[in-house]
Amino acid sequence: MRIGDQFTIHRAQYFLRSAVAGLRASPVTSLVAVVTIAMALLLIGVFLLLLENMDQVLDRFGESLVVTVYLENNVAEEDVQAFQSRFSSIEGVVGTVFVSKEEALDRFRHRVGDQGGLLDGLDENPLPPSFELSLEKERSSIESLALVAQSIDGIPGVDEVSYAQEWVSGYENFLSLARVIGAALGGVLAFAALLIVANTIQLTIYARRDELDILALVGASRTFAGVPFLLEGLLQGCAGGVSAVALLYVLYELLLPYTAAGWSFLLGNVPPQFLSDAGTLLIVAVGAGLGLLGSAVALTTAKRP
Amino acid sequence: MSVGTTGTAGRSSDPIIRVYHASKSYLPGTFALHDLTLEVHRGEFVFLTGPSGAGKTTLLKLLFSAERPTEGQIILRGRNIARLSAAAVPALRRRIGVVFQDYKLLQSRTVEENVAVALEVLGVPPREIRARVFSMLKQVGLQHRRTHHPLSLSGGEQQRVSIARALVNEPEILLADEPTGNLDPELTIEIMDLLANASLRGTTVMVATHDLGLIDRYGKRRLALEGGRLKDDIPAHRFT
Structure with missing residues (x-):
């Protein structure tokens, strides 16, 4: 030293x-x-x-969030298949669940509970069909959800993409x-x-x-x-x-x-x-x-x- | 005024302290020191005497740069300290030991820590500090009290600690302001002997006191101040 x-x-x-x-x-x-x-x-x-x-x-x-893709009301059965394979191929997407118009109405009916009877008066089911996309755990940040949503937004046949961005x-x-x-x-x-x-x-x-x-x-x-x-x-x-x-x-x-x-x-x-x-x-x-x-x-x- | 002194045979005759026409005024028109000129040679032992207010303490303060002269020059070891910058004061003080009537010891530290502080300031390694402090305390007869705190010591013992601290870094000059003012006659002699011994080993010692009996007993050179002026400079041989 x-x-x-x-x-x-x-x-x-x-x-x-x-x-x-x-x-x-x-x-x-x-x-x-x-x-x-x-x-x-x-x-x-x-x-x-x-x-x-x-x-x-x-x-x-982000971990519990999914990207919900609302399709146009009149989407054809074969288009659903095409959408499904297209969404599945997006990087980071690990699950795609299709929610048909009927299923959406059922869910809604279930959610409103006792007041579900009100829906019986509807002439037509107003709820659109949709896809729920879940992401890999590593990519489940708000930023990743936004990226996925961005890549889907504007695709013909897609009406709206939502991932609770307003709440976030x-x-x-x-x-x-x-x-x-x-x-x-x-x-x-x-x-x-x-x-x-x-x-x-x-x-x-x-x-x-x-x-x-x-x-x-x-x-x-x-x-x-x-x-x-x-x-x-x-x-x-x-x-x-x-x-x-x-x-x-x-x-x-x-x-x-x-x-x-x-x-x-x-x-x-x-x-x-x-x-x-x-x-x-x-x-x-x-x-x-x-x-x-x-x-x-x-x-x-x-x-x- | 240049005064040749005795008692310095065999030592360098260079004055280590030179004061030229130094004045110190705290209030306009009044002087604590007035046009003071004196020289003190290396290894000399000098008593500074005079009644209260004569300027003894002021002169000592000028010498260790606690105050600056209003006028005049003060040359210590060939260097003019009258206009020394604040940053240069510590280096000067490391070459000067100072002893006060009220001892000025650190009450929260032990005897050996109090002495060691003068070496710690210099950055001396701890092992060397321990050795030098022990040897110094032995010289003042306090080695057995080294772990005590100042308040558990008698006045004489506390003053011996203070002298040990002033001498442990082997200063060229030792200034003492009424060092025995609080002590009984027996202890006074004990303390004065320590200061006289330091002078014999080559340290220039200046002691302010109004104890004329002490001056007679030691027969050293005496600088008598009165009203801030040098009234008398009596060489040592007149007492011996």
Whole structure:
């Protein structure tokens, strides 16, 4: 190992030791900073949890979807065969089910239940014949459904192609709105947390002015004296992030039975899931960033020797 | 004013501290130091005396760059520090040890950690730090107290830790501001002996004190300040 590397390692060890000593020297103030960060991140985490689950709905939704191809009313029997072989040959399509006009009416009658008698008054069956195309599991995303629908739309004899795009785009719009609100609220919360953390760390700097004075006296540069405070902020931020995720998990598990109705309103029959690994890491990283930035702000604004 | 000093036989006669017409004013029209000129040679031991407000602490602050002179020059080791940039101050302080009446120790750290901090700032490897700190604590007779915290030590012991910290990086200059002000006579002698020994090993030592008995006992050169001016510069031989 080169001397320069050793120097860096010794410095890093010193900074870490000093940061830990600093945290231990003012446990109450440190705890306040950690709790503040944790509370802000908990709220951000709740939003992230909701958004991640709603994203899941869109992903999973595709798996149960089919592309419905409505044919023109007067389609001939032999044309149905031709359509079937044509649709089967589309890349990704694994199943084609023909729903005749009569079958469509039966389904409709079944769906409306008791009021099915109303349909008896019809002179003619108004429902068109259709094909239901199911896709390979790997291709069952909304995008793939749209591609398949696009390739069918406009074929002579095809009246309309549907894959619940309106519902999907409505849900997507709702999700975008939730994302914007989440980002705005998250930003405001993070900013508020940043100010509180900066203030808290500034208090610890004032409380330990003697230490900064003494370090300056023995020839420590501002950076040398400041790095342990930055590290303290970073450690507090990480601790806040980890606490927020832990608390969110406990609340999520404890409240699951009471929030089932809310979840099913948002997600339908897709079961809710806890934060993904990426989401968890994001929360901890935001915490670390808040702590680091809070310390930097405090160090810049605090009067130092 | 250039004063040849005694007690420095065999050492370089270059002045390590030169102060030329230095003044320090905190408020317009009033001077904490006024037109001060003096030289101190390498390895010399100098007492800085005078009543409260004479400018002793201000002079020491100018020497370790805690303050800048309003006028005049201060040359340390051939370099003018009167207009030193803030970024250059730490490097200067690493060559100067400072001891205060109130010890200025880190209460959250142990005795050996307090001494080690002066070496950590320099980036000395931990193994070397441990060895040098132990040897320094042995010199001040505190090796058995190295894991204690300052608050569990007596005043004299705390001042010895502070001196150990000031000397552990072998500074060329040691400045002490009333280092025995809080100590009883017996401990005062103990501390002064440590400072005198540092001088014997080649460190230039400047001690601000108003304890005339101490000055008589050690018979070193004495710079007497009054009202921010140098009133008297009495060479060491007059006491010996």
